[in-house]
Amino acid sequence: MGFIHPYDRPNSYIGRTLPRSRAKRAVAGRGRYTDDITPPRTLHAAFVRSPYAHAKILNIDVEAAKDASGVKLVMTGSELAEMCTGPWVGTLKVFENMKAEPQHPMAVDRVCWHGEPVVMVIAETRAQAEDAGELVVVEYEELPVVINKETALDPGSPVIHANLGDNKAWEHTLGSGDVDKAFEEADHVLEETFYFGRHTAVSLEPRIVLCEYDKGTEQLTIHTSSQCPHMIETVFAQTLGVPEHNVRIVAPDVGGSFGLKIHTFGDEIAATAAAIQLGRPVKFVADRLESFLSDIHARENRVKAKIGIMNDGTMIAAEIDDLSGVGAYSQYPRTSVFEANQILNISFGPYKHPNYRARAQVVYLNAVPTSQYRAVGHPIGISVGEFMMDWAADVTGLDPFEIRRKNIMEDDSYPRPIGSGIPMKDLSHQACLEKLYGLMAYEDLLSEQTELRKKGIYRGIGVAGFIKGTAPSPVGYYGAGGARIAAQDATTVKLEPSGGVIVALGVTDQGQGVDTVMEQIAAAAIGCSMDHVRAISGDTDATPYGGGTYASRATAIGGEATYQAALDLRREILHMAGILLQADPNELDIVDGHVVNDGSNEPRIPLSEIGRIGHFQLGELPNNYQPVLSHTRRYRLQDSPYIYTNGIHGAYVEVDVDTGWIRHLKHWVVEDCGRIINQQLADEQIRGGCVQGLGGALYEHCIYDDYGQLQNGTMADYVTPMMSEMPDIEIDHIQTPTSESELGAKGAGESGTGAAPGVVMNAVNNAIKPLTDGRVTEQPITPEIVLGALGKI
Amino acid sequence: MKAPKFSYVRADSVEHALELLDKHGDDARILAGGQSLMPTLNMRLSQPEILIDINRLNELKGISLDGDTVVIGALTRHVEVLNSDIVSAHLPLVTEAMPYVAHVAIRNRGTIGGSIALSDPAAEMPACALALGATLVVQNSGGKREIPAEQFFHGLYETARAENELLVEIRFPSQKKDNVSVFMELSRRHGDYAIAGICAYGKVTGETIDDMRLVYFASEDRPVIGEHAIAALNGHAWSEETKDAVSAALENDLDPMANLNGSAAMKLHLQKVLTGRAMDTAVSRAGGTL
Numbered sequence A: 001m002g003f004i005h006p007y008d009r010p011n012s013y014i015g016r017t018l019p020r021s022r023a024k025r026a027v028a029g030r031g032r033y034t035d036d037i038t039p040p041r042t043l044h045a046a047f048v049r050s051p052y053a054h055a056k057i058l059n060i061d062v063e064a065a066k067d068a069s070g071v072k073l074v075m076t077g078s079e080l081a082e083m084c085t086g087p088w089v090g091t092l093k094v095f096e097n098m099k100a101e102p103q104h105p106m107a108v109d110r111v112c113w114h115g116e117p118v119v120m121v122i123a124e125t126r127a128q129a130e131d132a133g134e135l136v137v138v139e140y141e142e143l144p145v146v147i148n149k150e151t152a153l154d155p156g157s158p159v160i161h162a163n164l165g166d167n168k169a170w171e172h173t174l175g176s177g178d179v180d181k182a183f184e185e186a187d188h189v190l191e192e193t194f195y196f197g198r199h200t201a202v203s204l205e206p207r208i209v210l211c212e213y214d215k216g217t218e219q220l221t222i223h224t225s226s227q228c229p230h231m232i233e234t235v236f237a238q239t240l241g242v243p244e245h246n247v248r249i250v251a252p253d254v255g256g257s258f259g260l261k262i263h264t265f266g267d268e269i270a271a272t273a274a275a276i277q278l279g280r281p282v283k284f285v286a287d288r289l290e291s292f293l294s295d296i297h298a299r300e301n302r303v304k305a306k307i308g309i310m311n312d313g314t315m316i317a318a319e320i321d322d323l324s325g326v327g328a329y330s331q332y333p334r335t336s337v338f339e340a341n342q343i344l345n346i347s348f349g350p351y352k353h354p355n356y357r358a359r360a361q362v363v364y365l366n367a368v369p370t371s372q373y374r375a376v377g378h379p380i381g382i383s384v385g386e387f388m389m390d391w392a393a394d395v396t397g398l399d400p401f402e403i404r405r406k407n408i409m410e411d412d413s414y415p416r417p418i419g420s421g422i423p424m425k426d427l428s429h430q431a432c433l434e435k436l437y438g439l440m441a442y443e444d445l446l447s448e449q450t451e452l453r454k455k456g457i458y459r460g461i462g463v464a465g466f467i468k469g470t471a472p473s474p475v476g477y478y479g480a481g482g483a484r485i486a487a488q489d490a491t492t493v494k495l496e497p498s499g500g501v502i503v504a505l506g507v508t509d510q511g512q513g514v515d516t517v518m519e520q521i522a523a524a525a526i527g528c529s530m531d532h533v534r535a536i537s538g539d540t541d542a543t544p545y546g547g548g549t550y551a552s553r554a555t556a557i558g559g560e561a562t563y564q565a566a567l568d569l570r571r572e573i574l575h576m577a578g579i580l581l582q583a584d585p586n587e588l589d590i591v592d593g594h595v596v597n598d599g600s601n602e603p604r605i606p607l608s609e610i611g612r613i614g615h616f617q618l619g620e621l622p623n624n625y626q627p628v629l630s631h632t633r634r635y636r637l638q639d640s641p642y643i644y645t646n647g648i649h650g651a652y653v654e655v656d657v658d659t660g661w662i663r664h665l666k667h668w669v670v671e672d673c674g675r676i677i678n679q680q681l682a683d684e685q686i687r688g689g690c691v692q693g694l695g696g697a698l699y700e701h702c703i704y705d706d707y708g709q710l711q712n713g714t715m716a717d718y719v720t721p722m723m724s725e726m727p728d729i730e731i732d733h734i735q736t737p738t739s740e741s742e743l744g745a746k747g748a749g750e751s752g753t754g755a756a757p758g759v760v761m762n763a764v765n766n767a768i769k770p771l772t773d774g775r776v777t778e779q780p781i782t783p784e785i786v787l788g789a790l791g792k793i
Numbered sequence B: 001m002k003a004p005k006f007s008y009v010r011a012d013s014v015e016h017a018l019e020l021l022d023k024h025g026d027d028a029r030i031l032a033g034g035q036s037l038m039p040t041l042n043m044r045l046s047q048p049e050i051l052i053d054i055n056r057l058n059e060l061k062g063i064s065l066d067g068d069t070v071v072i073g074a075l076t077r078h079v080e081v082l083n084s085d086i087v088s089a090h091l092p093l094v095t096e097a098m099p100y101v102a103h104v105a106i107r108n109r110g111t112i113g114g115s116i117a118l119s120d121p122a123a124e125m126p127a128c129a130l131a132l133g134a135t136l137v138v139q140n141s142g143g144k145r146e147i148p149a150e151q152f153f154h155g156l157y158e159t160a161r162a163e164n165e166l167l168v169e170i171r172f173p174s175q176k177k178d179n180v181s182v183f184m185e186l187s188r189r190h191g192d193y194a195i196a197g198i199c200a201y202g203k204v205t206g207e208t209i210d211d212m213r214l215v216y217f218a219s220e221d222r223p224v225i226g227e228h229a230i231a232a233l234n235g236h237a238w239s240e241e242t243k244d245a246v247s248a249a250l251e252n253d254l255d256p257m258a259n260l261n262g263s264a265a266m267k268l269h270l271q272k273v274l275t276g277r278a279m280d281t282a283v284s285r286a287g288g289t290l
Ligand SMILES: Cc1cc2nc3c(=O)[nH]c(=O)nc-3n(C[C@H](O)[C@H](O)[C@H](O)COP(=O)(O)OP(=O)(O)OC[C@H]3O[C@@H](n4cnc5c(N)ncnc54)[C@H](O)[C@@H]3O)c2cc1C
Pocket: B029, B030, B031, B032, B033, B034, B035, B036, B037, B038, B074, B075, B100, B101, B102, B103, B106, B109, B110, B111, B112, B113, B114, B115, B117, B118, B120, B122, B123, B124, B125, B165, B166, B167, B168, B191, B192, B193, B194
């Protein structure tokens, strides 16, 4: 049925820009975040955290803290461990040979990173809890620290977890073809090493839990800032031994998440345990300082890359060797090896090279655990691949667009696998590339660049193509991996007595407008106005079980579930109308909330009547028909591991070649995220994603010293991108609907973050090319790195 | 991130504030705009016992002209300095520098006295005070004393102000009629503390630099006068050779602190670049050609 084509029906909301339903109240300052909720008798948690990167805990003296004013409970790691069913082990079956040390929610006997929680204090106010925390005396014996990934596997290196034998978490290789032979045959073999700094999500709203345990009903309710309420329900139930069906997770407004909030954190378990023990509500908000020390970090990788190029610019082989420095533990329940795995999967992904070999080694460090942050692995793989492509263009005398034209997969050549073996389909590299060429007026930029160079102004033009894995299937990591993380998602669509429609979602909204998108899909499929549809998300008591919003999956997976559930409700409404009107349902349609005659649109019965009769006047219906009027559908990918998307970025930067400062003048994106439901929301996802990627490329860096001390864990020292430094970002689309679903939507939430770092690195290198043989190969690209590449310091 | 307990007193006169300072000594902190003090309390980096709030002391606010001197009360907000006609007419260096001090919201609360009393090595106002030869007026219960800017800044957050003294006003000599001034700094993002910065103030005749003062900030532990650089500069025509000589001389003036923002070598390099650019601008502002 044709409900997904824009503009051809009154309720064709699919493809239209409509305002985000939660925007009004957020703008009015009336958003309701977890910290806005404080039930009577709420207590507050604060944590004593490890000042050392690695140390034995010799003794903990909590006596003075227990006596401090307002204090209700002081709990150590070993006391908490007794309340838990067992430590977490961050492995998945799909990562063969992966090793991980069991991790307790708070340190027991030993601390392994600067910031690991050691003791929890619960008091009447947060200030009292922090005051009492200062009275806790922990005696430590320092242990040798492993903080440099390059030496972590050396035979003489200290080992963080003796049980694991060495510091290696995982090693993995993959590939296709005969790489060695191809390198021998290549006209040019290019090799480079890249460094990517660690950074973190810095969500505006920090992590938070408000935990309430009702001893009478034995029910646990947690309000939390989460992307995955059902997963939190499952993990918290399992860890604390509370039956899953007695746990309710509510994620009200969420102020940014970016992957940070798909993980589980020990301090949150601790606060929940305190609420269970005390029978009073307990709130824990990670303040900004402890966010830097306890939120997952990401990206710390060193990549060696090598490609073989023929004189005509054809790439015949690519190889990468990745070294990934993760933290002290593998983050539960998704593991910390995903990033390295994705780098291997997607590097050089747009290109046809027949020979590919990739290896990753993942090593533990005495640092904050790393895990999945927006566009996992992609910024690294794309930066590396696109840098090498530009270099190959230099060597063969081709223009960056020309060499890509030569090497990208043709739009009519799918399905086909890429070098890593991952199957691709429904992509549009060629169409995107040509569109970008026009969008950025490439030839004009080239002549402007030439003119300005004569005046000593060095501008650079960058191009970077990409593929992005979105919406993972249950045959990959989740499901097959063994973790209790849903790769399916579900939506319930129900008709209210008034004729209004409630859409209850397994996926969640963190401000990106998921609720609105789902309302658009449901209203379009049913045939009613947007005003009559309201989405509910973020409450496990009110929504069907689903994975939540991660991996750019909400619209691709949840959207299809919503679409199918809405079509089911539509069918039932037509069936019931057929009975009531003694008409053939096939000759009826629904338009603007009225059942009408198909074709003529003559109104027959409004949905409010269907609702009234379906809920109250069942006597008007035959005995053999019991109306349901509430339909749940689930959706999961079936054969493909992911829905891949593609696109290409362009960037125009100016480098001050005396100071190394970079001014990012303009950024362009052409993206194929399949069927677009709401163009503005898709564009804003891409823009926000780009800014986050540019943050990683230019500014953000968690800097550790040799002792494993985080050096810049404040907003004064950790530099995030701000409006004044960000360019205008112009966006255009190619829409190739995915053949995986009827709706045809792919993911759009992360690709901006994936490709922006690579394109800005290419633009910077393009800018300085006339002055130096040096190249920028390290991110974040600080002025010092630029000056280094220019040979000025 | 909750401040530890402290007492709070709202001073109702300068005398009251001074009396409290005498009584509590190092256990007390003056609370001006709070833009630097409150974060350090919340991060528990300092734990004073008592805050003396001077925000109601109108006698510490305001900008006036006293002959050839611009007098700025310590409690004058950054935004008021930025928008002041007196300042833009007589202290163009300060007007040029002020937009680099933090962000709008912080400038609405933060005070010039707070900036100078705190003496962050990367702050703009201490550097301007030094470049223009300002006088800092401090007061204790025994009376006032005047400290020339050259003697005020002692090191990282260290000044000549004694614990029991309040900074009450800053007296800037008006920019001389024939002089020019230039302010430049480099920071990663707009509004951040600088990584390198320069104030140039003095006289250019034609293309000859007659009498120029160069003050560097952000790279050292306090704003410093580039004595050797100045010696290589004054009396010379501004040229590539002069620029090279000044750059070389600057190595004797500066000993940059390496930190997360960059190595000592990079900061020295940046200060040299800024010197060249500031002098280019000074010459062109003086009406010269390059
Ligand atoms: C995000 C951010 C960015 C910033 N960026 C910059 C920047 O780029 N450049 C810059 O210069 N500043 C910057 N600042 C600091 C800002 O300018 C502060 O306002 C200023 O440094 C202190 O002024 P205040 O009035 O807020 O002082 P407060 O915070 O109230 O006090 C600071 C210190 O000075 C003492 N003090 C204050 N007034 C007096 C007085 N009259 N006599 C004696 N002692 C006194 C206090 O006791 C305290 O120790 C930034 C601040 C923030 C939060």
